[in-house]
Amino acid sequence: MFGFVGGSAGGLSLGVHQAGLSSTSRQATHRGGLCRRQQRRCRIVSALPSEGAAAAVPPRRHQGLIQHKREAFWFYRFLSIVYDTIVNPFHWTVDMRSASLRQAGLGDASGRADFKVLDVGGGTGFCTEGIVQYVAPAQVTLLDQSPHQMEIAKRKPTLRGVTFVQGDAEALPFPTDSFDRVVSAGSIEYWPEPQRGIAEAYRVLKQGGLATIIGPVRATNPISRFFCDLWMLFPTEEEYREWFTRAGFTDLKISYIGPPAYKGIRQHGLIMGLTITGRKSMPGEPRIQLGPMKERLDQSKPMSLAERVVFLGRWFLGCIAGFYYFLLPFAIMIYAALFIRMPRKSEDVVA
Numbered sequence: 001m002f003g004f005v006g007g008s009a010g011g012l013s014l015g016v017h018q019a020g021l022s023s024t025s026r027q028a029t030h031r032g033g034l035c036r037r038q039q040r041r042c043r044i045v046s047a048l049p050s051e052g053a054a055a056a057v058p059p060r061r062h063q064g065l066i067q068h069k070r071e072a073f074w075f076y077r078f079l080s081i082v083y084d085t086i087v088n089p090f091h092w093t094v095d096m097r098s099a100s101l102r103q104a105g106l107g108d109a110s111g112r113a114d115f116k117v118l119d120v121g122g123g124t125g126f127c128t129e130g131i132v133q134y135v136a137p138a139q140v141t142l143l144d145q146s147p148h149q150m151e152i153a154k155r156k157p158t159l160r161g162v163t164f165v166q167g168d169a170e171a172l173p174f175p176t177d178s179f180d181r182v183v184s185a186g187s188i189e190y191w192p193e194p195q196r197g198i199a200e201a202y203r204v205l206k207q208g209g210l211a212t213i214i215g216p217v218r219a220t221n222p223i224s225r226f227f228c229d230l231w232m233l234f235p236t237e238e239e240y241r242e243w244f245t246r247a248g249f250t251d252l253k254i255s256y257i258g259p260p261a262y263k264g265i266r267q268h269g270l271i272m273g274l275t276i277t278g279r280k281s282m283p284g285e286p287r288i289q290l291g292p293m294k295e296r297l298d299q300s301k302p303m304s305l306a307e308r309v310v311f312l313g314r315w316f317l318g319c320i321a322g323f324y325y326f327l328l329p330f331a332i333m334i335y336a337a338l339f340i341r342m343p344r345k346s347e348d349v350v351a
C-alpha cells in the first residue's frame with residue numbers, strides 16, 4: 001500500500017531537497033538509486049522527493065469542501081481546542097519548521113534580524129514561535145481569520161510582544177510595500193483563491209522582500225487523492241510555481257519537507273509537504289489583475305436557509321474527509337516503523 005518514495009537517511013525528514021532537477025532527471029536518479037539498493041537487498045529510500053510530488057496527477061475538478069472561508073472558520077472553532085496536540089506532532093514538526101524557516105531568509109539564528117515579518121494564517125502561533133527565534137516579537141505580526149486559533153497564540157509567553165490581527169489572507173489589511181518577510185504555514189489549503197492570497201503577500205512585501213509559503217502536496221495515491229481533494233486544497237509543485245510566478249515573484253526556491261516518522265512516504269499527500277520562497281524584485285502592486293473576490297467572511301450577515309444547508313453539508317462532509325488525514329499518519333508511521341529501514345550514512349548512495 002505505501003511503497004517507497006522520497007526521503008533520505010537521518011535527514012529525510014527535513015526534507016530538504018532544493019528543487020532544481022527536472023522531473024525526468026529526478027525520476028532517473030530515483031530509479032538508479034533503487035536499483036543499487038535492491039542489489040543490496042536493503043530497504044532504503046532515496047534522498048529525493050516523491051515522484052508524486054512532481055508527477056502528473058489528474059486535474060482537480062472541484063474546490064475542497066473546507067476550502068471556503070466560513071467552513072474553515074467553523075472547522076477551526078473546534079480544531080483550535082486540540083490543534084497543538086493532534087496536528088503539529090504528526091504533520092508539522094519543529095524539525096520541519098526549522099528547515100522551512102531557514103529557507104525563509106529571516107536572518108542569522110545567532111543574531112536577530114531587524115526584519116518586519118508577517119505570519120499569514122498564523123493560527124495558534126506554532127510557526128510564529130519559530131519566527132521569533134530570528135526576529136524580535138515586536139517586529140512580528142500574526143494574522144488569522146480565526147479568533148479561536150489566535151486566542152491560543154496570545155496566551156503563549158514566547159509570543160508576548162507580537163501584534164495580532166484578525167483578517168483575511170486574501171485581503172490583507174496592510175499597506176503595499178510594508179513587510180520585509182511574509183511567511184504562511186499550513187493556511188493556503190483553506191483559501192478559496194490561492195492566487196489572490198499569494199498576490200496579496202506580494203503586494204504587502206517591500207521591494208527585495210521574500211514570501212515563503214509552506215503547504216500541502218497533493219496525493220498521487222488515488223484513494224488518498226480522493227480524500228485530500230474532497231477535504232481542501234493540496235496543490236502540486238507546478239501550481240505553487242505558477243501562482244508565485246503569476247504574482248510577480250522571482251528567484252523561486254522549493255524544498256520538500258515531511259515528518260521524520262513517515263520515512264519519506266509521500267504518495268498519500270502531505271498536509272505540510274513543500275516550502276516555496278519567492279522574491280519581490282519590483283516595488284508596488286502585483287502584476288496579476290484579479291477580479292472581485294469570490295468569498296468574504298462576514299459573520300454578521302445572516303445566511304438564508306439554502307446557504308445554511310449548503311454550509312452544513314459541506315462542513316460535515318469536509319470534516320469526515322479530514323478525519324481520513326487524522327487516521328492516516330498512524331497507518332503510515334506503523335508501516336514505516338515496521339517495513340522501512342533507513343540507510344546508514346555510508347549506504348545512502350544516490351546513483
Ligand SMILES: C[S@@+](CC[C@H](N)C(=O)[O-])C[C@H]1O[C@@H](n2cnc3c(N)ncnc32)[C@H](O)[C@@H]1O
Pocket residue numbers: 069072073076092120121122123124125126127128143144145146149167168169170184185186187190191
Ligand atoms: C493549519 S493552521 C496553521 C497555523 C499555523 N500557521 C501553524 O504553523 O501551526 C491554518 C490556519 O489558517 C487560518 N486561515 C484559513 N483561512 C484563512 C484566511 N482566508 N485568512 C486568514 N487565515 C486563514 C486558519 O484559521 C488556521 O488558523
